[in-house]
Amino acid sequence: MSKNELFDEIRENLIEMEEDAVIELCKKSLEMKIPAIETINEALIKGMDEVSKLYEEEEYFLPEILMCSDAMNGGLDVVKPHLNKSDMEDPIKVVIGVVEGDTHDIGKNLVKILMEASGMEVHDLGRDVPLDAFVNKAVEVSSDLIVMSTLMSTTMDGMGKVISKLEAKGIRDQFKVFIGGGPISQFYADRIGADVYTNDASDAVREAKKMMGRAS
Amino acid sequence: MSERKLLERLDHTTMKNKYTEKERLLRVLSGKLVDRPPVICPGGMMNGAVTEVIESLTENHNVDLKAMITAAKLVYDQTGFENYGVPFCMTAESEPLGIEVHFGDKYIEPRVTKYSKLPMEAVVKLEAICPQKEPRMKTVIDAIEQLANEDVPVIGNITGHMSTASSIVDPNIVFKYLLKKPDLSMEFMSYVNAYLIDYAIEMIKAGADVIAISDPTATGEILGKRIFEKYAVPFYQDFVNAIKPYGIPVIFHMCGNAKNVLESIDKAGFNALSFDSIVNMKQAKEVITTQLMGNVNTQSLNFGTLEKIEALTKVCLDSGVDIVSPACGLGMSTSIRQIKSMTQYVKEGYSHV
Numbered sequence: 287m288s289k290n291e292l293f294d295e296i297r298e299n300l301i302e303m304e305e306d307a308v309i310e311l312c313k314k315s316l317e318m319k320i321p322a323i324e325t326i327n328e329a330l331i332k333g334m335d336e337v338s339k340l341y342e343e344e345e346y347f348l349p350e351i352l353m354c355s356d357a358m359n360g361g362l363d364v365v366k367p368h369l370n371k372s373d374m375e376d377p378i379k380v381v382i383g384v385v386e387g388d389t390h391d392i393g394k395n396l397v398k399i400l401m402e403a404s405g406m407e408v409h410d411l412g413r414d415v416p417l418d419a420f421v422n423k424a425v426e427v428s429s430d431l432i433v434m435s436t437l438m439s440t441t442m443d444g445m446g447k448v449i450s451k452l453e454a455k456g457i458r459d460q461f462k463v464f465i466g467g468g469p470i471s472q473f474y475a476d477r478i479g480a481d482v483y484t485n486d487a488s489d490a491v492r493e494a495k496k497m498m499g500r501a502s
Numbered sequence: 503m504s505e506r507k508l509l510e511r512l513d514h515t516t517m518k519n520k521y522t523e524k525e526r527l528l529r530v531l532s533g534k535l536v537d538r539p540p541v542i543c544p545g546g547m548m549n550g551a552v553t554e555v556i557e558s559l560t561e562n563h564n565v566d567l568k569a570m571i572t573a574a575k576l577v578y579d580q581t582g583f584e585n586y587g588v589p590f591c592m593t594a595e596s597e598p599l600g601i602e603v604h605f606g607d608k609y610i611e612p613r614v615t616k617y618s619k620l621p622m623e624a625v626v627k628l629e630a631i632c633p634q635k636e637p638r639m640k641t642v643i644d645a646i647e648q649l650a651n652e653d654v655p656v657i658g659n660i661t662g663h664m665s666t667a668s669s670i671v672d673p674n675i676v677f678k679y680l681l682k683k684p685d686l687s688m689e690f691m692s693y694v695n696a697y698l699i700d701y702a703i704e705m706i707k708a709g710a711d712v713i714a715i716s717d718p719t720a721t722g723e724i725l726g727k728r729i730f731e732k733y734a735v736p737f738y739q740d741f742v743n744a745i746k747p748y749g750i751p752v753i754f755h756m757c758g759n760a761k762n763v764l765e766s767i768d769k770a771g772f773n774a775l776s777f778d779s780i781v782n783m784k785q786a787k788e789v790i791t792t793q794l795m796g797n798v799n800t801q802s803l804n805f806g807t808l809e810k811i812e813a814l815t816k817v818c819l820d821s822g823v824d825i826v827s828p829a830c831g832l833g834m835s836t837s838i839r840q841i842k843s844m845t846q847y848v849k850e851g852y853s854h855v
Contacts, residue, residue: 303681344726344762346726347723347724347725347726347729348677348724348725349677349678349680349681349725349726349729350681350726352674352677352678353678353681353682356678387610389613389614389615392673392724395674438833439800439801439804439805439833439835440610440833440834440835469801
């Protein structure tokens with residue numbers, strides 16, 4: 287089997303949600319002495335790009351995304367230890383969470399999965415996240431992005447408060463603030479001074495790459 | 503509108519306010535003509551117990567029987583919604599399965615704080631849940647019994663099987679298992695649906711006039727049509743068929759963009775389908791064959807102007823909804839004044855022709 291044939295197989299199995307097959311094929315890539323970075327970029331990440339497309343085309347939904355993500359992570363776990371430090375360009379760093387008072391996290395999880403799938407380093411604070419935690423984590427990991435989500439109109443205000451906290455500390459400019467969720471809109475984003483509002487997970491990933499000047 | 507229907511409606515304008523609120527709602531749910539659509543807020547996921555309404559309560563209306571009854575009456579008295587509805591959350595159904603629940607307060611609704619320690623494989627081996635033996639389900643049943651009356655319809659609210667299942671077991675696991683472990687998933691859904699049916703029957707025996715199910719986690723936006731048809735529709739059909747002998751109508755609410763499952767959910771046999779604000783009601787009306795309910799945007803109810811709320815209510819009515827309701831759960835900070843601009847518009851600002 288040639289390298290490209292192997293990559294094709296990995297991508298196909300990832301799209302078909304076959305985690306065990308992806309793991310085995312990634313092990314094979316190591317036996318074939320294929321550099322880990324190539325397997326990651328050409329097979330795993332490209333595979334998830336296809337999955338993203340299927341999601342946008344409304345062929346795949348959340349259950350399928352979760353399964354594909356497991357397959358990707360299974361493969362990643364196999365090859366990642368074999369990466370050279372110089373291989374990865376600095377990943378875009380993201381701090382993400384659902385705003386304090388809200389426990390709806392399905393949308394946030396989708397954004398996280400698609401961001402990780404495109405190579406971003408995501409620090410997931412989970413749900414019902416105290417507002418200070420967004421700020422503190424972003425500072426701690428020198429994040430590029432702060433991504434906040436909520437499904438409830440009663441918790442929206444928290445987003446504006448996080449931005450105010452960043453301003454009070456004089457560090458607002460260090461981060462790009464992304465917001466999303468059911469009650470959120472571009473109008474609201476403009477009102478509170480967020481950098482980006484996106485309607486869905488795929489857009490969030492695209493905008494993140496655009497903002498950070500990366501190839502999409 | 504056909505000429506026959508137009509003539510029937512003209513006759514009905516002379517019968518304005520002839521019906522009690524209960525009669526009107528039950529007539530609509532059985533497809534009969536009425537003078538105007540009722541305006542309701544069923545309860546459960548979509549309830550009118552906003553902070554301003556329940557301010558005066560001294561006990562937690564999600565837990566205490568007297569407070570639950572009082573809250574239902576306060577909603578009716580103060581907002582103009584034409585029904586009583588209990589409970590005011592979505593956690594009673596999953597509580598018996600070892601989850602942790604925060605019972606909420608006047609500002610925030612109850613929510614699941616920890617999923618069950620039991621994995622799905624263990625849950626399906628448990629004995630069936632008996633609603634009358636579970637403290638909060640029993641409280642809801644008792645509340646319905648005391649609220650039952652001649653004029654105001656009492657709606658018993660139930661969380662659908664998919665949402666209940668994903669309140670017991672982490673939804674990420676539930677979703678994956680739908681694809682990875684289909685037999686176990688089916689077993690789990692069956693286990694849950696069985697006691698939801700028992701719960702509904704107890705509500706009916708206690709005097710509920712209508713049952714309303716909300717199943718937000720099952721929205722087509724999350725599951726897609728394929729999974730919805732396999733894991734959602736058959737269980738709704740079982741539910742409806744089990745309730746049928748009792749002659750009580752069932753309303754179903756779905757959150758999010760339900761466009762991809764409109765035809766599927768229509769097959770379930772519900773008496774009315776309630777949709778979120780993103781669903782175009784005119785378009786929905788072309789697809790579904792049962793009664794349509796909805797869908798005044800809840801952001802607007804909370805933060806919009808009174809004019810905007812009236813305009814949105816008018817759009818619902820002009821789209822031909824059979825029952826007017828909020829599009830989804832009301833924010834707790836929604837004011838009574840804002841809600842009333844919607845309910846009063848339906849009752850006083852609407853004319854057929």
